[in-house]
Amino acid sequence: MTVAVLMGGLSGERDISLMSGAGVLAALQAQGVTAMAWDPAERPLAAMPDAGIERVFTVLHGKYGEDGCVQGALELMAMPYTGSGVLASALSMDKVMTKQVWQSLGLPTPAFRALDPHALAAQAAKSGAAMAQLAQELAVQLGLPYIIKPAREGSSLGLAVMRTADADALAKALAQATRGSDAVVAEAMVRGREFTVALLGAEDHPAQPEALPVIEIRAPQGDYDYHNKYFSDDVAYDCPAALPPQVTEEMQAMARAAWHAAGCEGWARVDILWDGASTPQMLEINTAPGMTSHSLVPMAARAVGLSYEQLVLRVLRGARCKMERAA
Numbered sequence: 001m002t003v004a005v006l007m008g009g010l011s012g013e014r015d016i017s018l019m020s021g022a023g024v025l026a027a028l029q030a031q032g033v034t035a036m037a038w039d040p041a042e043r044p045l046a047a048m049p050d051a052g053i054e055r056v057f058t059v060l061h062g063k064y065g066e067d068g069c070v071q072g073a074l075e076l077m078a079m080p081y082t083g084s085g086v087l088a089s090a091l092s093m094d095k096v097m098t099k100q101v102w103q104s105l106g107l108p109t110p111a112f113r114a115l116d117p118h119a120l121a122a123q124a125a126k127s128g129a130a131m132a133q134l135a136q137e138l139a140v141q142l143g144l145p146y147i148i149k150p151a152r153e154g155s156s157l158g159l160a161v162m163r164t165a166d167a168d169a170l171a172k173a174l175a176q177a178t179r180g181s182d183a184v185v186a187e188a189m190v191r192g193r194e195f196t197v198a199l200l201g202a203e204d205h206p207a208q209p210e211a212l213p214v215i216e217i218r219a220p221q222g223d224y225d226y227h228n229k230y231f232s233d234d235v236a237y238d239c240p241a242a243l244p245p246q247v248t249e250e251m252q253a254m255a256r257a258a259w260h261a262a263g264c265e266g267w268a269r270v271d272i273l274w275d276g277a278s279t280p281q282m283l284e285i286n287t288a289p290g291m292t293s294h295s296l297v298p299m300a301a302r303a304v305g306l307s308y309e310q311l312v313l314r315v316l317r318g319a320r321c322k323m324e325r326a327a
Helices: 012-032 069-076 086-091 095-104 117-126 129-142 169-177 226-230 245-262 296-301 308-317
Strands: 002-006 032-040 055-058 112-115 146-150 160-162 184-188 194-203 205-213 215-218 236-238 267-274 281-286
Touching: 002 012, 002 112, 002 169, 002 267, 012 032, 012 205, 012 308, 032 169, 032 267, 055 069, 069 308, 086 095, 086 169, 086 245, 095 112, 095 245, 095 281, 112 129, 117 160, 117 169, 129 146, 129 169, 146 169, 160 169, 184 205, 194 245, 205 245, 215 296, 245 267, 245 281
Parallel strands: 002 032, 002 055
Antiparallel strands: 112 184, 146 160, 146 184, 194 205, 194 215, 194 267, 215 236, 267 281
C-alpha cells in the first residue's frame, strides 16, 4: 500500500505535528512501507487518490486535524485512516464537552466552568464591573489558584494560572486563551502529581483499548508547559510510575472508561492529576497523540516491548473508515 502521513496543518500545534510526522514517516519507510509526507496546508486532501494514496496515518494535532474535520473529509473520500472517527475526535478535542460527558457518567474530572469570551467582552464593554464580578465568582467557585485555557486547543497553548481574583489578570488570560479557540474553560487546579495513560486498540479490534503502563511526569517546578513538553531535557519521566498497584489499576480503568465514553479507536492518551489522597482526576483525552522524541505514547509502548517502529505499524494496521456505507 501507499501511505500518506498527514502532518503540519493549520493549527497552533503545526510545528509539533511536523516533528511527529517526520518520526512516523521515517519509521514506516524503515519498515519497507511506501509512505510520503502530506501537509494539508500545502496539498489538498482531494489530490490523494491521484497520488496513489491508499491509507492515511494522521498525526495532525489540534484544530482541523484532531477535531473531526479531517476525519470527516477522509470519510467522504472512503479513505482508511488511523485513530478515532469524526464524533470521538470532535468530542475529545472540546474540553468542555468531554468533561460534561465524563460528569454524566460519574467519571472524575476537576470542577470547571465554561466561558464565552466574546459574550464576556461585550458585557465588560457595557459594565466595567462585569470582569471584576466574574473574577470573584471563579475564585469562589473553583478556588485559588485555578486554570484558564482554550477549550479546543492542545499542548498547553494559551494556558494561564490564575493566582488572584484580579479582574485585569483575568481579562488578559481570557484574551490569551482565545487566540487559538473561540471557547474557554476555567478549571480548578489539582495540586499533586501528574500522570498519563496511553491506550492502544487491540490488534483484532481497534475499538477495544489496552491500557499501557502509567507514566509519571516530573517537570521543573511542576510546570509541564509547551517548552517542557517538547524541547526540554529537564523533565523526568517514570515509566511505569511508582504507584500502589490499586492506584495504577484505577488510573488505567478510568482511562479505558474515558475512551469508551467518547467512542475512541486506534490509540489515545489520557492525562490525569492525583493529589495522593483522593480520587485521581482526568484532565483530557488526546486522540492524535504526539510522536516526537519527547512524546509519551512511544515511551509507554517501549515499557511493554513495542519499539517506535512496531508501535507505528500497529496503529497503521488499525486504519479504517468508521462510518457504515450502503452497499
